[in-house]
Amino acid sequence: LRDIANLARDADGNPLYWHGTLIDITEQKNLQQNIRQSEDRFRKAFQASPIAICITTFNEGFFLDVNDAYLRLSGFAREQVIGRPASEMGFFDKKTRAQWIKKFLAVGQSLQNQNSTFITASGMTLDTIAFYETIEVGGQKAILSMFYDITHQIRAEEALRQSEARHRALVEHIPAIVYMDSADKGQETLYISPQVETALGYTPAEWIADPRIWENSIHPEDRERVLKKDILTEETGEPFSEEYRLIARDGRAVWFQEEASLIRDEAGNPLYWQGFLLNITGKKEAQETMREIANAYRGLFDSITDAIYIQDRFGRFLDVNLGAVKMYGHPHKFFIGKTPEIISAPGKNDMEAVIKAVERAFEGIPQQFEFWGIRKNGEIFPKDVRLYKGTYFGQEVVFAIARDITSARKARDAQERQLKELSVLHALTVEGTRAANEDELIERATEIIGYTLYPDILGFLMLTEDKKCFYPHSSYRGITDPGQIRKYQIGEGVTGQVAATGKSMNIPDVRKVKKYIQIDPKSLSELCVPMTIGERVIGVINAESSKLGFFTAEDERLLVTIAGQLATAIERLRKERAEREQRILAEALRDIASALNSTLDFNTVLDRILENIGRVVPSKSANIMLLENNVLRIIR
Structure with a gap:
């Protein structure tokens, strides 16, 4: 109820009574409560809405309220917005807003799904969908504005349009025919790019209209192979990859490389075949030209009798000619990717020096050196190697040209050996005339022979006067144990057998000799020759080496010659000594006789x-x- 009462007074103003009215305002109170509840619901919906909402006065455009979504979208704080007009915040100028209001009134004060720009606090412009409705707030007319941000959507759509445009431009301008075929058994062409007309003379429409045009255009020599591969990939769904020829409308044979893949949906179901045909006619023609050049190069390369190796900076063989194959007896593929170590005779080459020579050759400095190789059959041989810098299919390389110098080396070695032998024999002849006695001659001979010919172990072993024993001369080279300088029985060891038989012995492997007398554990081969005067043995010359089979027949021949020469000189010195001793003895006897008589x-x-x-x-x-x-x- 609403109680309205007034105080009644008399003419003098004195209170008389109260009179009033009681009015039933139940419906009004219910209405007010409903309004408050409605406003509360609106407020909650207003604030909770994810869409940016603002309320502005109708005429001036002052902001009355904004929700949180509006603040997030705009970047403004609430106090920066409330009470300020839209024109002051840079959203509209007054003239533009007046024109907008006129339009708004003309359409019935309601606008839906309007494309609108939205300016943020940072000045960024967003694309939005806007809704405008007229409402009443506090008894005054206002506009409720809602903004839905579609900036990302528009940008995504624009990016998609640009991507599609780029894709179409790419497809229609790349030097390949791009196509899309159905995934069913017939593989009907759904799309083919315009390049098909340039390459084969058929328009895309003509190609799509004829379902057998591809099969009929395959070159007869390639058709069986290509169709077989096509059937296989159709059954398995595996990618199709093949090089083949298609016959163009004008009869030309055009080489293509075709690549295609089966596109599937997320569930794995086939959608369509997508692929391209790349014109590789130029590549094929270039390959044919390169084959002809390579064949000509290979013919020239293999016609050279010397071995030629092409090596990269790591020394690896990139190619070798037929001369190298014949020189070593290995097939061509044996060399490729390997380095010179694989053909190096063990222990015969300084591989560090070889590597440095290759490095200097890459610097443009030609190199030459001798290299010992080993053939497939195990034969070791020398070769002369020359290195030159060059290019091989655009790559910097070193060309190694090698010549087998076995014959030349043998001739040179024979000449050097002959000179060495003559030098030794001459030196021994000179010493034979200079030596005052047998010991001096043996010492000088040991020094000359050991230094010039056999540096490992060398010495003379002389027979005793009774011919029952023999012993190493004090000049013997290589004896490290003084206990070995003693008398040995004739027949003992290799030297004892030579002393007993008067025959030379060339032992390639002393480990196989039971009676071998070991002087040095490193010795592996031995050559022993007798020194004889007629049939009489006066001693032996013994040489040993740390290498198996070191001594040759030439070594034996030379040492026999030296032994004969020295035996003659020793016999002469012994006779001269005996004559001196006889003279001294005679003189002594004459002197004693003279003393007895005087x-x-x-x-x-x-x-x-x-x-x-x-x-x-x-x-x-x-x-x-x-x-x-x-x-x-x-x-x-």
Whole structure:
């Protein structure tokens, strides 16, 4: 109820009574409550809406309220917006807004799905869909505006349009025929790019209209192979990849490389075949030209009898000619990708020096060196190698030209050996005339032979006077154990057998000899020759090497010659020594006889005897003893 009461007064203004009216306002209160509930619901919906909403006055455009979505979209704070007109915030100028209001009134004060630009606090322009409705707020007319941001959608659509345009431009301008065929058994062409007319003379419409045009256009020599592959990929769904020829409308044979894949949906169901035909006629013609050039190059390459290797910066063989194949006995593929180590004779080459030579060749400095190779059959041989920088199919390489110099090396080695032998024989002849005695000659001979010919182990072993034993001369080279300088029985070891038989022995592997006398554990081969005067053996010359089979027949022939020469010189020195000793003995006897005849003093005679004994038998001391009654007594 609403109670309205007034105080009644008399003429003098004195209170008389109260009179009033009680009005039933139940419906009004219910209406107000409903309005409040409606406003509350609107407020909640207004604030919770994900769409940007604002309320502005109708005439001036002052912002009365905005929701949170509007603040997020615009980037403004609430206090920056409320109470300010849209024109002041840069959304509209007054003239533009007046024109908009006029249009708004003309359409019945309601606009739906309007494309509208929305300006943010940062000045960014967004694309939105806008809705405008007239409402009443606080008894005044207002406009409810809602903005739905479609900026990303528009940009995505624009990107899609641009992508489609680029794709079409790409498809229609790349140097290939792009097509799309159905995934069914007939593989009907759904799309083919305009390039088909340039390449084959058929328009896209003509190609699509004839379902058998592709099959009928395949070159007869390629048809069976290509159709077989087409059937296989159709059954398996595997990608199609093939090079073949198509016959153009004007009869030309055009080479194509075709690549196609079966496109499927997310469930794996076939949608269509997508592929391209790339014109590779130029490539094929270039390949044919290159084959002709390669054949000509290979013919020239293989016609050279010397071995030629083409190596990259890592020394790997990129190619070799027929000369290299014949030189080593290996097939061509054996060399490719390998380095010179694979054909190097073990222990015969300095591979570090070879690598450096290749590096210098890449610097443009020609190189030459000798290299020992090993053939497939195990034969080791020397070759002369020359390196030159060059190019091989655009790649910087080194050309190695090798020539087998086995014959030249043998001739050179034979010449060098002959000179060496002559030098040794001459030196020994000179020493034979200079040496004062046998020991001096043997020492000098050991030094000359060991230094010039056989540096490992070399020495003379001389027979004793009774011919039952032999012993190493003190000049023997290679003896490290003093206990080995002793007498050995004739027949003992290889040297003892040579001394006993007077025949040379060339042992390629001493490990197989049971009676071998080991001087050095590293020795593997031995050559021993006798020194003889007629049939009489006076000693042996023994040489040993740390290499198997080191001594050749030429070595044996040379050492036999040296042994004969030295035996003659030793025999001469021995005779000269014997003659000297005889002369000294004769002179000593004459001197003693002279003393006996010239003096009667016994002591003087004894002194002359001791003096002459020293001449005949050199010694540190000597004495004369007298035997009396079976007792020896020194008397001088």
